Amino acid sequence: MTLLPRGAEDAFFNEDLIGGDGNKIIQCILEDPRKAGLEMQNMRDPIKEAPDRIIILHGALPLEEAQQMEWSKAREVVFSVDLVEAAKQQLQFLAVVNSIGSLYNGPALDRAIYRYKYCWLPLLAKHVDSPITTEPLVVPLDCEWIWHCYRLNPMQYKMDCEEIFGKNLDNLNVLSTTKAACTKQAESIWNDMYPTEPYYVQLNCHSSMSNVGTNVGAQRSTNYDLAAAVKRQRSFFHKVSKYIIQDDCFFEEAVLKYKAFLHLIKRKKESPIKFFCVPTEDIDLIWHSHQLYPLSYSNDLKAILGKIVDHNDRDSSSGAKLRIGFAQTTKLWEETFGGSYLRARVMHTYIDQVAKCGKLCVEGFTVYRSEEYGVVMEKSQTECCDGCVDG
Known part of the structure; x- marks a missing residue:
């Protein structure tokens, strides 16, 4: 033995x-x-x-008995969205964006940002008010990428949507291009609203703003630096792409760790040392997946923590500060739940x-x-x- x-x-x-x-x-x-x-x-x-x-x-x-109780409390956390499926869908979508490459910078990115702000968001707002299709509304791939990055700053996204459109724009009854079998309805509605701006655009380095349609749907837009948001998210897929081959067991355990992470944030208030909790890669994958459902994320976090937790991907903290935050998170995790933070799986x-x-x-x-x-x-x-x- x-x-x-x-x-x-x-x-x-x-x-x-x-x-x-x-x-x-x-x-x-x-x-x-x-x-x-x-x-x-x-x-x-x-x-x-x-x-x-x-x-x-x-x-x-x-x-220990106290640690068992903490795990039990963490497991009681309830989400209003299937985060296992959300995480798998996110990885598939990021793989498609990564395979294209041109949506990371240059003219194709500039046009995608323009189309997202002035075409997609007004169309989405109209759809949220009253469904404009008999099937899920399919978002164009380039617009979906910008939308993806924007939603990963949930507080900014919520604030801008409410200021411009009067409501937080959710993705209920919206379907990713990567999952859609047919886009005819969405394309028809888009063309009616934006006759000079095509639903599909060439996603290559030669795409430019020179032939962008002038008949757009929004007169106001966010001042949030979406190009910078894309730049920050560009490296995320390379960190988590290894998880694409994992089965449901991995994602279920990652969701459990995310529940524990949120419970840890709640417990952090009791710590005399002030620091911000830093997630592991698998927790961050689930955290991102949750934020991609704006209303669910907002409602769930309010129910769990009494407030919306901002992901704050704009944090320009030094590496030293992040290391300190991760070390403190690790210490609190191991005291609260037992076992290793990095090896907490399974x-x-x-x-x-x-x-x-x-x-x-x-x-x-x-x-x-x-x-x-x-x-x-x-x-x-x-x-x-x-x-x-x-x-």
Whole structure:
């Protein structure tokens, strides 16, 4: 049996305790139990002392009673939008924008900003007042990209929409171009409103403002620097693109971490040290996804925290300030929830599932709780019990 002793925070990195392959498996368990099962199946001798059983330590020990209560409180957070689907859709959309490239800068970006401010927003405002299509309104891709970046500053977006249009413009009954099978209705309505400005434009470096239509729908627009917002969001896809291949399990756990993150913001008020909470990449992905639904984000955050939390992507804080904020967030997270902030994925979720049915079957292995050790993962000898989640 390979045993990682209690209290050794990073024992699974210690080559003296486990072999190199075993080290890899332990890390996989912490990241994704199903992946760990596949790793073990593919290795000849993954852990020299006992290839059939692993004792998991980091992020998987039974929590203190107070930490269990904090996790329970975090799980009570309710969202009015499916953030798993929202996150997957966001990644797909960002991949399309990234494949085009020209919407990051230059003439194509300038035209997209113009079309967004003077065409799309007035059309959206009309649609919000009274649906103008019998099916979801499909937003042109270039306008959707600018809209995407703008919504990631939720307070600014809300303030500008209310000032110009009298309401916060939501994306209810609006469909991404990347998900639409047909755009005929949206294109027809657009052409009626803007006969000199086409619904589709060439998204390439040669697109320019010289042939932009003059019959636009808005006389007023935001002064918010949308080009700068695009620049700030350009690098985000490169940080999170690795998550495109993940399954629902990853996104469900990321949503759970986001719930805990919001609960942490609530708890932060009790800390004598003032700092801003800095999310991990997976939390930030879900946070972005939530903000893309303006009314849901506004209503949900008011219900959870009593106020809207601004994402503040304009924060030009120094790297040192961000590092300090992340360090303080990490410290508060580990005090509040137990386990590592960076490696907080998976085990708290799976422990709950184990508690409900006694064990969890994952790719030919069984994960179960042990009062003596914490959590054990071993090769399954029998079929999964009723209620187990089969990976």
